[in-house]
Amino acid sequence: MVAYGWCRGIEDAELLHKYGFDYIECPLSALQLENEVLHQELLRAYLDSPLPVYAFNVFFPGDIKVVGPDVDPERIRRYLYRAAKAMNQIGSKISVLGSGRARDIPDGWERNRAEDQLLHLLSWISEELKGSGVTLAIEPLNKKETNLIGSVAEAVHFAKQINHPAIRVLADFYHMDEDSEALDTLTAHKDWLAHIHIADTGRLSPGTGQYPYAEFAAQLTAAGYKGGISAECSLQRLDEELPASLTFMKQTFQRIG
Template sequence: MDMYAFGWCSGIERAEALKQMGFDYIECALASLNLENDGEFAEKLPLYVNSPIPVRAFNIFFPGDLKVVGPDVDDERVRRYVHKAAKAIHQIGAETVVLGSGRSRNCPEGWEMSRAEEQILQLLEQIGEAFVGTGAKLVIEPLNKKESNIINSVSEAVRLAQMVNHPNIRVLADFYHMDEEGEPLQTLIDNKIWLQHIHIADTGRFSPGTGQYPYEQFVPALRAAGYEGMISAECTVREPDVEMPVSLAFMRRTFGGGSAEA
């Protein structure tokens, strides 16, 4: 069996195009399901359930105005959202859900970082429990400091995952954020048992294969970590129909494999 499955972070309207290009799956924004609007959600759900290519992953867990850190957290709104998210993810059949959501998790000025961390730990525990029986895992996404002032490295995300210690909580490594933060690739190997998902891009956060990111070091580190599973391109695309097939060819050539069922 091949080690990797390759996908692209994109809107559901690109699902057919991604299938035609030969991708294994699509990764969509959970926020785009409009979970808090029952009417809009009911309209959108069939697009994901009946997608021509599997929606195996979701990112952008929370809409930007739904705060999960700070004094303005609406616990009941968060609880309802997480419950609806778990149900939708199960219906769609996604197996990995990314918690990036920099705007939602940013620690506001004047709020103690220790309190922020406690709120995030409680949230992770809540999501972990909500995901029981769904077949999905949540992965914590480290973001660079321009996007978030909390959880900026793989090792930091792993520390939180270890503290929660829930089988449904794992960690994502994003090549772009790692490069922005200068995080050593050794962290992939050091934290290998926690790795559940990978995001990639290239110089300037453009399509993989268009820049100078050190893939010749990243790929061996990922292999040394024993990682098998999904790898999603998450980047800015200027000409999708031109760039995406070329990037997929680059990904298959560089990582050497595809169509993983892992």
């Protein structure tokens, strides 16, 4: 069964609930996992959310690096432990690993070393997520946002090396369109898809632009996709665009699942 959500802060959960969305997808970094006092203060809003916090994105805060010379393994391991604990407590099912800056390979750093570091990270995440009910979805980003993992196929390449049920892949329509990634990659890698992000022309709300949604939906249908579809984009008029986009999403993806 497909579910529809939006990437927003937890303060907008009531608004999304009002318009009939199935879940909210929030930034994991907003949980302030490295500040226990503040984290406990913030946690209540997620536990009491009128909508399920089905997914989290923005996995790492901006000052954590996961590749390059400034990687701090001990800090990362502590963060992953707290992240898994919090997501399990909240009841989330998906955690999106985007964090383009965190994984961007710095100048002068060898690519093979960066890839090894990323594999270590994914291995650590798989260990922490075991038994938590949460699946990590590796998010490919367009070339303007990162130089490591820029396509669904590349994300699957890393997931296969870990070969753990908690490590899967996300497909983001915006990033795919930015780099002209073929949509049939959705069916080619159907067994690895765990989550979907969508937007429309200009990274605005679904249904307002010229993205080839009919083909995108056809590929997801052929892939047998059943999971969350989150809009991740800018909004100019919330009270108009949220209900209109939800109607568009339901109409577009009605044959899925």
